[in-house]
Amino acid sequence: MKKFIKKFLLSSLVVSSIFTSVSGFTVKATELPPVYSEGAVLMDGRTGKVLYSKNEHTQYEPASTTKVMTALVVLENVSLTDKVTIGEKPPQVDGSALGIQKGEVYTVEELMYGLLLESANDCAEALAEYVSGSNEEFAKLMNAKAKELGALNTNFKNPSGLHEDGHLTTAYDLALIMKAASHNEEYVRISQTESYKYVNQPFSDGSEKWATNRNQLLNEYSAYYYGNTFCGKNGYTPEANHAYTAAAVNGDQMLIASFINATDKDNFYTNIGPLFDYGFDNFETIKLISANDELDTYKINEDITIPLLAKSDFYYTKAKSDKTPLYSLEYDKTDISKQAISLGDTLYKVKIVIDGETVSTIDLISGTNREYDNKIKLQENLLEFIKxxxxxxxxxxxxxxxxxxxxxxxxxxxxxxxxxxxxxxxxxxx
Missing domain, CATH: 1.20.5 (Single alpha-helices involved in coiled-coils or other helix-helix interfaces)
Structure with missing residues (x-):
């Protein structure tokens, strides 16, 4: 982890080169490189704005990128220190495996290392059984979480990503899932780990058991290493072909990329870094509104006004060549004059409009206190009557x-x- 942070800080200080070698020819870093997958999305990691897409809503099998959602569901439902006794089914699963055996006891965190570093299907099923009792019940949690994130064209059938009819997602949905994972501290910490030794669980022959990070862009010894990679997950099955999703960071900007159904492995992985560079070179995310900015006022009478403040920051992603946009607020200013108001109360939800398009919403909160008791009510009613x-x-x-x-x-x-x-x-x- 410390080694990765050191590398990340050093790479953040280096200016991206003007030219990047891609598949035997050279393109400018600001130009869009070829993308060798059937589905792909490049998204801003803060605002969710899509910067590039290819068949973004077409469903494909996600292979082991499925495990990003598996990890999120596990982290939200159990503790990393919980102990899991391995059942009969997980050791029998097909595909990549850590080599866990029936009756062994691991912590959830230890199984998460196997899940995210080795892409171990046996760890995926062991975690699913611990959380929900079965793959089928765990998949219900996965799909509920997908809908919560806005991944509406996703349907998971298992926690590993092994081929199963109906186990599908889209490049856009996968980017949303990766975006959520990249903001989960425990997911990031585990997925960035270079390797993990299972001190208490060696193999039956006494040899050491390790989980080693297989992330193609995060591993500095990989031919596809990309220095700005923050976290990610790769995957492959014969039915799904190659899939990959990752977050990359340059300065204070984060980008998310997802790719599904790629057959040309070398060109596929070689061009992911240049696609991130394209995003960093051409787009920026700026803060248009800061929390507690006064965006409007509500006038109760000549003596009393309520400052309406932004409840949260609002960021906007734009092309670097574009000017900072002007925005307007649209909302129904309902009557709040007949109520007591406390500092920080949410009073309105407003639309933020740029170039005639609603780009987001934000809550307006009260910037002051306002008492409204029976005495004030009587005085106001009398004044209103007289006026x-x-x-x-x-x-x-x-x-x-x-x-x-x-x-x-x-x-x-x-x-x-x-x-x-x-x-x-x-x-x-x-």
């Missing part, structure tokens, strides 16, 4: 009528008093 023209006229009319009534009352009281005096006077005279 309305009809109500003012009604009040004036009522006051006028009240004034007239008072006048009449005073007149009748005076007249009554006069009558009494007059009556007393006549009684006195008589």
């Amino acid at each position: 309305k023209p009809m109500n003012i006229a009604s009040i004036v009319l009522a006051l006028f009528i009240f004034f007239i009534l008072i006048k009449f009352i005073i007149y009748f009281i005076k007249r009554r008093k006069l009558k009494r005096k007059y009556s007393k006077f006549h009684r006195y005279k008589s």
Whole structure:
């Protein structure tokens, strides 16, 4: 891990060369290289914007790139320190294997090393049985996670990627899955490991058991090594052909690439690095909005306004040759004037529009506190009543009528008093 980080930091300081050798000829690093797979996607690792695609939504078998999803599901459902007793079925699985045996006990983390470094199918099935009891039940978790990530054209049947009818994904879906994995710290840590020794579980003949990283672009001794590789997973079956998915980092920019159904192995792997270079050279992801930026205000009255702040950062991926875009906000500003508001309350969800297209949404939160008790409510209701023209006229009319009534009352009281005096006077005279 330390060796990889050292290599990564050094490679990040080196400027990409202007020319890259590709399949016997030379292309500029800023030009799109040939892509030797039937399905392919190059995606920004932060925003998810697709920078290049080829049959991005066409379904193909993913082979062992399946194990990226297997790892995500395992990491979300059990602890790495859990102990797994190997059952009868995992050691009998076809294809690549670590060599685990029935009755042996491994931690989840140890099986994850076998899963991601050696691409071991026996480890994949052992983990699936531990999490869900069977491959079939585990596949349900895989498919649920795929839908959660937006991988809507994916259907997993097993945790290993071995050929099975209906076990399919797309280049776009695989990129989404790799994007999620590249932001999972435990996945990255394990998948970057160069090798792992099973100290407590040697082979039955006493020889050492190791898991060695088979990632074609991460291994510096590989003919396909690419210095900016961050993490990834390769795969192959006779039915699926070659598949690969990876994340690469250059400075603070991350790109995700996925490739499915490639038959020309050498050209396929040779051109993955140049495709990443094409993305890094031609595109950039910029922060258009920072968390707590004041994007709007809500006016309650002349004395009270509520600052509306961005709840989170918003990043936008664009061609380096394009200018920084202008954006607008679209949302229904519903009435919030009759409620108490606390600092940080989410008040609105708004659309971010660039060039007439909604590119994302963001929450607006309150930048202040606002009390709203019964006393304030009564005061506001009274002010609102007084301010309305009809109500003012009604009040004036009522006051006028009240004034007239008072006048009449005073007149009748005076007249009554006069009558009494007059009556007393006549009684006195008589």
